[in-house]
Amino acid sequence: EPEVTQTPSHQVTQMGQEVILRCVPISNHLYFYWYRQILGQKVEFLVSFYNNEISEKSEIFDDQFSVERPDGSNFTLKIRSTKLEDSAMYFCASRAYKDEQYFGPGTRLTVT
Amino acid sequence: KQEVTQIPAALSVPEGENLVLNCSFTDSAIYNLQWFRQDPGKGLTSLLLIQSSQREQTSGRLNASLDKSSGRSTLYIAASQPGDSATYLCAVKNGGATNKLIFGTGTLLAVQP
Numbered sequence: 001e002p003e004v005t006q007t008p009s010h011q012v013t014q015m016g017q018e019v020i021l022r023c024v025p026i027s028n029h030l031y032f033y034w035y036r037q038i039l040g041q042k043v044e045f046l047v048s049f050y051n052n053e054i055s056e057k058s059e060i061f062d063d064q065f066s067v068e069r070p071d072g073s074n075f076t077l078k079i080r081s082t083k084l085e086d087s088a089m090y091f092c093a094s095r096a097y098k099d100e101q102y103f104g105p106g107t108r109l110t111v112t
Numbered sequence: 113k114q115e116v117t118q119i120p121a122a123l124s125v126p127e128g129e130n131l132v133l134n135c136s137f138t139d140s141a142i143y144n145l146q147w148f149r150q151d152p153g154k155g156l157t158s159l160l161l162i163q164s165s166q167r168e169q170t171s172g173r174l175n176a177s178l179d180k181s182s183g184r185s186t187l188y189i190a191a192s193q194p195g196d197s198a199t200y201l202c203a204v205k206n207g208g209a210t211n212k213l214i215f216g217t218g219t220l221l222a223v224q225p
Contacts, residue, residue: 006155031211043156043201045212056211091155099144099163099205101213105155 002026004104006092012110013082021077021107023092032075033093033101034067036060043091049075082111114139114206116216124222125192133187133219135202140183146213147176147187148201156201159187164207192223 005024013019025032034046047057049067066078075094079086092104115138125131135145144163148156160169160176162185168177175188185202199220203213 033211035213042217043203043213043215045214048211050211058212089153093156100146100158100161102158103148103156108153 004092004094004102006090006104006107008107009105010108010110012112015084015111016081019079019082019109021079021090021092021109023075023077023104024073025075025092025094026096026102027073029094029096029102031055031095032067032069033095034077035091035093035103036088037091037106038085038088046077046090079109082109084111087111114142114204114214116202116204116214118200118202118216118219120219121217122220122222124224126224127192127194129192129223130188130190131192131221133189133200133221135185135187135216137183137185137204137214139206140180141207142180143205143207145176145178145185145202145204147174147185148203150199150201150218152199159200189221192221194223194225197221197223 007022032049035043037043045058047061048055064080068076089106089108091106093101095101117136119134146161147159162169162178173190178185199218201218203215
């Protein structure tokens with residue numbers, strides 16, 4: 001069964017460094033998402049992406065964040081200058097025209 | 113602003129019991145509701161999706177119901193097994209021009225052998 005994959009599974013970085021989290025959505029899906037979950041808190045929406053542009057973003061998704069679909073298969077989330085409070089599990093999700101969103105296994109980001 | 117709440121926060125049951133997990137939302141103008149399972153440190157596995165026009169959906173031992181007007185959904189798990197132990201999350205997608213899911217707080221389920 002097709003699934004969303006994410007790399008790396010765990011990323012440790014120092015405050016102020018740039019990180020890129022990578023996702024490979026399900027191949028025939030058209031809508032792509034990033035969510036995050038700070039330890040012990042709810043899953044929160046960050047951004048949605050469709051037709052090579054951002055379709056919606058939350059107030060969390062400020063100028064430090066960017067997304068890109070550099071080729072036909074990858075979808076990336078870049079954090080330019082990481083802060084301690086960016087430490088969280090980041091989930092990528094995708095969907096086709098049907099409404100069900102499929103989530104990847106997540107990347108645990110630890111900022112020290 | 114849509115708020116999603118799940119009760120109880122944690123639940124422990126003996127194996128074989130039937131159980132109900134609850135999800136409530138403050139704005140009834142939803143487009144759909146999705147139930148997920150999350151294992152510790154892992155991703156989210158979609159269990160069931162209910163459209164706003166539907167009353168329930170079933171998959172195996174799972175049955176999800178939706179009462180949009182009262183802002184409630186329930187996830188019924190029949191004949192629970194230790195392998196059902198996980199956190200269960202519900203998430204709503206509002207109507208209108210939005211794609212995002214708004215998640216609840218989750219219910220941590222432990223099924224004792």
